[in-house]
Amino acid sequence: MKKIIILSFLALGFLASCNKPDIIDNNEQVGISKITYYPILTLQGAEYVTVAKGAAFTDPGATAEAGGATVPVTTSGTVDANTPGVYVVNYIATNKDGFSASAKRFVVVYSTDETAAANDFSGNYARSTNGSIATWTKIGPGVYQVFNPGGAPGTNLTVIAFNPTGFIINVPPQTDSGGTTTSCTNASGGADITYNPGPPAQYQWHVVNPGYGTSLRTFNKQ
Numbered sequence: 001m002k003k004i005i006i007l008s009f010l011a012l013g014f015l016a017s018c019n020k021p022d023i024i025d026n027n028e029q030v031g032i033s034k035i036t037y038y039p040i041l042t043l044q045g046a047e048y049v050t051v052a053k054g055a056a057f058t059d060p061g062a063t064a065e066a067g068g069a070t071v072p073v074t075t076s077g078t079v080d081a082n083t084p085g086v087y088v089v090n091y092i093a094t095n096k097d098g099f100s101a102s103a104k105r106f107v108v109v110y111s112t113d114e115t116a117a118a119n120d121f122s123g124n125y126a127r128s129t130n131g132s133i134a135t136w137t138k139i140g141p142g143v144y145q146v147f148n149p150g151g152a153p154g155t156n157l158t159v160i161a162f163n164p165t166g167f168i169i170n171v172p173p174q175t176d177s178g179g180t181t182t183s184c185t186n187a188s189g190g191a192d193i194t195y196n197p198g199p200p201a202q203y204q205w206h207v208v209n210p211g212y213g214t215s216l217r218t219f220n221k222q
Helices: 002-018
Strands: 040-043 049-054 061-067 072-075 085-094 100-111 121-125 131-138 143-147 160-166 168-175 181-185 202-206 217-221
Touching: 040 085, 040 100, 040 202, 049 131, 061 072, 061 085, 085 168, 100 131, 100 160, 168 202
Parallel strands: 049 100
Antiparallel strands: 040 061, 072 085, 085 100, 121 131, 121 217, 131 143, 143 160, 160 168, 168 181, 181 202, 202 217
16 A cells, blocks of 8 residues: 555656646746846937038937847937027837837037137146146037036036137037036136137136036146
């Protein structure tokens, strides 16, 4: 009797092992765990685009994929090509599980006259108090990307500076690379800042941003 009972248990165990369901393992699921592929969003064209006032702006757009499949991209933001300024176009792609990726493009509409179009203020400028470098890069007639406009060590901020005429520069209120609003003013709080070609070339401005103090910052070209 004892042997019969043991054999019965063995038989039941064997049958149970034979009826064990297959483990799911595919591109959508492993076991009981569901797989999701995060979207990867890629800008078409440059992150910063310059457009002359009155010219047409054509958005290069963006593409996105998740796990090899195309994901639709939603675009928001408008550009007024008749009004100089810095505009932001936002792109977002969301996969079927609700996970999203985003990117943005800065569209710079400029109006630069003949007294400024040939100027090139590109270069490195050291802040007089700490030697921290602000880097200017010309990206269009009278249009500059300025990295570290406050001369603050350890920051990762970029703004657009305009040189619309002569040696006048201005940084109007704009969404900066960090997503906050930044502008710069002269010593009296006005918008027009005088660029002194030197030598050495020099400019002074206040950085208007919640993360910066109110001091007047002086920069000298290296």
